Amino acid sequence: xxxxxxxxxxxxxxxxxxxxxxxxxxxxxxxxxxxxxxxxxxxxxxxxxxxxxxxxxxxxxxxxxxxxxxxxxxxxxxxxxxxxxxxxxxxxxxxxxxxxxxxxxxxxxxxxxxxxxxxxxxxxxxxxxxxxxxxxxxxxxxxxxxxxxxxxxxxxxxxxxxxxxxxxxxxxxxxxxxxxxxxxxxxxxxxxxxxxxxxxxxxxxxxxxxxxxxxxxxxxxxxxxxxxxxxxxxxxxxxxxxxxxxxxxxxxxxxxxxxxxxxxxxxxxxxxxxxxxxxxxxxxxxxxxxxxxxxxxxxxxxxxxxxxxxxxxxxxxxxxxxxxxxxxxxxxxxxxxxxxxxxxxxxxxxxxxxxxxxxxxxxxxxxxxxxxxxxxxxxxxxxxxxxxxxxxxxxxxxxxxxxxxxxxxxxxxxxxxxxxxxxxxxxxxxxxxxxx
Numbered sequence: 001x002x003x004x005x006x007x008x009x010x011x012x013x014x015x016x017x018x019x020x021x022x023x024x025x026x027x028x029x030x031x032x033x034x035x036x037x038x039x040x041x042x043x044x045x046x047x048x049x050x051x052x053x054x055x056x057x058x059x060x061x062x063x064x065x066x067x068x069x070x071x072x073x074x075x076x077x078x079x080x081x082x083x084x085x086x087x088x089x090x091x092x093x094x095x096x097x098x099x100x101x102x103x104x105x106x107x108x109x110x111x112x113x114x115x116x117x118x119x120x121x122x123x124x125x126x127x128x129x130x131x132x133x134x135x136x137x138x139x140x141x142x143x144x145x146x147x148x149x150x151x152x153x154x155x156x157x158x159x160x161x162x163x164x165x166x167x168x169x170x171x172x173x174x175x176x177x178x179x180x181x182x183x184x185x186x187x188x189x190x191x192x193x194x195x196x197x198x199x200x201x202x203x204x205x206x207x208x209x210x211x212x213x214x215x216x217x218x219x220x221x222x223x224x225x226x227x228x229x230x231x232x233x234x235x236x237x238x239x240x241x242x243x244x245x246x247x248x249x250x251x252x253x254x255x256x257x258x259x260x261x262x263x264x265x266x267x268x269x270x271x272x273x274x275x276x277x278x279x280x281x282x283x284x285x286x287x288x289x290x291x292x293x294x295x296x297x298x299x300x301x302x303x304x305x306x307x308x309x310x311x312x313x314x315x316x317x318x319x320x321x322x323x324x325x326x327x328x329x330x331x332x333x334x335x336x337x338x339x340x341x342x343x344x345x346x347x348x349x350x351x352x353x354x355x356x357x358x359x360x361x362x363x364x365x366x367x368x369x370x371x372x373x374x375x376x377x378x379x380x381x382x383x384x385x386x387x388x389x390x391x392x393x394x395x396x397x398x399x400x401x402x403x404x405x406x407x408x409x410x411x412x413x414x415x416x417x418x419x420x421x422x423x424x425x426x427x428x429x430x431x432x433x434x435x436x
Contacts, residue, residue, distance in 0.1 A: 041212065046204055051174040051192040060169040060228050063137050073141045081142040082291050085237060088139040091128050093235040098125040140168055143237075147244045150286050155408030156252070164251050167228035168244050173221045174230075177204060180215045180375035182345050185337065187266055187375040193218060198367060205368070215371035225250035238295055241287045246280030249411070256415035267393070268418045274381040274397045275414045282407060323362035326386045328355075333374055333389030340371075396423045403427075 073081060098121050105121075106114040148162040156162060177191040193204070201218035208216040222243050224230040229247035234240050253259025253272060261268045288296045332355045339348035349370065356369040366373075377387035381394025388394050397414065400423075404410035417423050 046177060046191055046193060046208075051194050056171065056230065057226060060171070060226075060230070063169065064167055064228050073138055073145060076142075078291065081145070084135075085139050085142050086292075088132065088135050089235050089237055089240075091132055091135075092233065095125055095128050095132065096235060098122075098128070136170055140170060143240060143244055144168055146287050146291050147241060147248065147283065150283060150290065151245070151248070154283075154286075155406065156411075164227075164248075164255075166244065166248050166251075168231045168247065169228045170233045171230045173224060173232040175201065175218045176221055176376075177208070177216060177218050178372045178376045179208065179212070180371040182213065182215050182349075182371055183343070184340055185371050185374045185378065187269060187379060188214070190376075192224075201367075215375075217368055217370060217372035217376065219373075219376050223247045227251060237292055238284055238288050238297075242280040242284035244280075245283035245287075246276045249276045249279045252411075253415055257418050258415045261418045265418060267420045270379045270381065270388075270391070270393050271397065271414070271417060271420075271423055273379045274394055275411070277380050277382055278397060278401060279407070279411065282401075323364075325359075325364060328359070329386050330389055332369070333378065333387055336371075336374065337389055393420060393423060396427045399427045 076084070102114075102118045102121050102125070105111050105118050108114070111117050144166045148166050151157065151166075152160060152162050172195050174192040175195055177193055179188045179191075180186055181188065196204075196218070205216040205218060208214065220232075222232045223246060225247045229244075229251070231240065231243050231247065234243075250259065250262075250272070253262075253275075258268065258272050258275070262272050263269075285296065332352065336348050336352060339345075339351060352369040352373075356366055359366050359369070374387055374389075378389065378391065381388040381391065382398065386394075400413055401410045404413060413426060417426055
């Protein structure tokens with residue numbers, strides 16, 4: 001029995017490395033685009049801000065290998081595992097608070113010597129950050145195991161093992177430069193950038209728009225489905241679990257049409273991302289209910305603080321306001337679609353800027369709303385009003401979930417759907433699918 005278990009473990013390890021190599025080849029391909037097309041031209045305009053995927057993956061793979069070979073989490077009980085994650089997140093929250101105090105001191109004109117004023121704060125921050133670096137791989141492994149246990153229970157395992165194996169790495173996640181044609185809303189391409197401040201983002205957008213006559217926007221990301229996946233470092237356990245599940249589904253779908261065709265069709269990308277958004281929310285809630293029940297919100301609709309919805313990457317007001325973000329954004333998208341369809345491109349762009357100012361006036365600090373904004377955020381639909389406008393993809397994916405007997409049955413339906421027509425056809429004929 002011990003020999004069989006070891007052989008099974010070696011098989012999973014080989015599969016994980018195969019996935020890493022495939023993804024690395026794809027990334028290297030996209031990191032060196034041909035110089036004579038638009039992709040190459042925009043890459044040159046982005047300049048030194050382009051993110052180094054290969055370098056990041058080398059470090060992440062080393063950390064994951066060490067954790068797999070020498071990690072102690074298999075020898076911890078569940079109570080100790082959850083307590084360890086809580087302490088890790090508490091320390092991370094303290095680091096963030098210290099950074100806020102340090103930033104405030106450097107911005108305060110009444111602080112004559114911010115370096116001296118923040119010595120103790122920086123010493124405490126650096127010590128905590130060093131401890132977090134030591135604990136990071138173990139915290140990741142515990143969260144991976146908790147998500148994997150729930151996913152196996154939901155039917156995604158083989159002989160009790162999750163396939164593909166879950167692999168996540170907390171990191172400063174790159175930004176993405178998104179481009180769309182000006183006369184329609186369509187995700188053309190995403191260019192990974194280093195995390196850069198707003199002034200540099202605006203400068204790159206201006207260069208690209210002037211040179212290529214496109215709409216451009218630099219957006220934040222919550223995770224990237226490399227292998228291991230790159231996960232935005234958050235202090236929220238539910239949000240982290242949400243992203244772990246979301247990115248794992250991208251890995252899983254690579255084995256099926258919905259994932260394989262991700263880069264080849266705008267509709268496919270929207271269906272894939274929308275499914276991952278809903279999947280992440282639902283799986284995260286199940287994991288939180290089992291391992292961190294005190295952190296479980298009363299309903300999945302609570303505020304914007306629990307879910308990984310794309311809107312959260314912009315703002316997350318803690319209190320409901322009379323201004324309904326989803327309804328207003330939905331109205332904006334529908335109006336813009338109509339103006340663009342009528343050929344009124346400049347009118348649509350003026351309208352989007354007017355609407356952006358209204359959002360800002362109501363507490364939603366959105367730097368830009370343009371065609372690229374909707375091309376990106378419209379890809380993360382949930383069935384509720386929002387950046388998707390009148391696109392039926394979000395409601396259709398939600399309906400298939402509602403009509404499916406389980407999470408696995410839902411994904412078994414979704415994984416073979418790659419077009420809007422196929423999706424809408426499936427909403428009228430959803431059947432429970434048996435486990436292969």
